[in-house]
Amino acid sequence: xxxxxxxxxxxxxxxxxxxxxxxxxxxxxxxxxxxxxxxxxxxxxxxxxxxxxxxxxxxxxxxxxxxxxxxxxxxxx
Numbered sequence: 001x002x003x004x005x006x007x008x009x010x011x012x013x014x015x016x017x018x019x020x021x022x023x024x025x026x027x028x029x030x031x032x033x034x035x036x037x038x039x040x041x042x043x044x045x046x047x048x049x050x051x052x053x054x055x056x057x058x059x060x061x062x063x064x065x066x067x068x069x070x071x072x073x074x075x076x077x
Contacts, residue, residue, distance in 0.1 A: 009037025012060035019061075020068045032071070036064030 013033020017024055024032065040063025 016064035
């Protein structure tokens with residue numbers, strides 16, 4: 001399951017950073033996506049177990065968007 005969330009995280013990082021118009025390097029985008037996928041995917045998957053694989057992707061995108069928001073407010077110049 002964790003391997004699945006890492007793969008989904010890479011895609012979610014790309015999608016979320018593009019949706020929020022944040023230009024990061026590939027490594028930063030993938031790392032942000034993986035963290036978001038692990039956190040958001042596991043939490044949402046537990047809450048919405050009936051949705052199956054879609055819960056992982058939705059949770060990952062939401063979590064990455066939150067991380068992008070936090071990154072913009074606390075780490076960006």
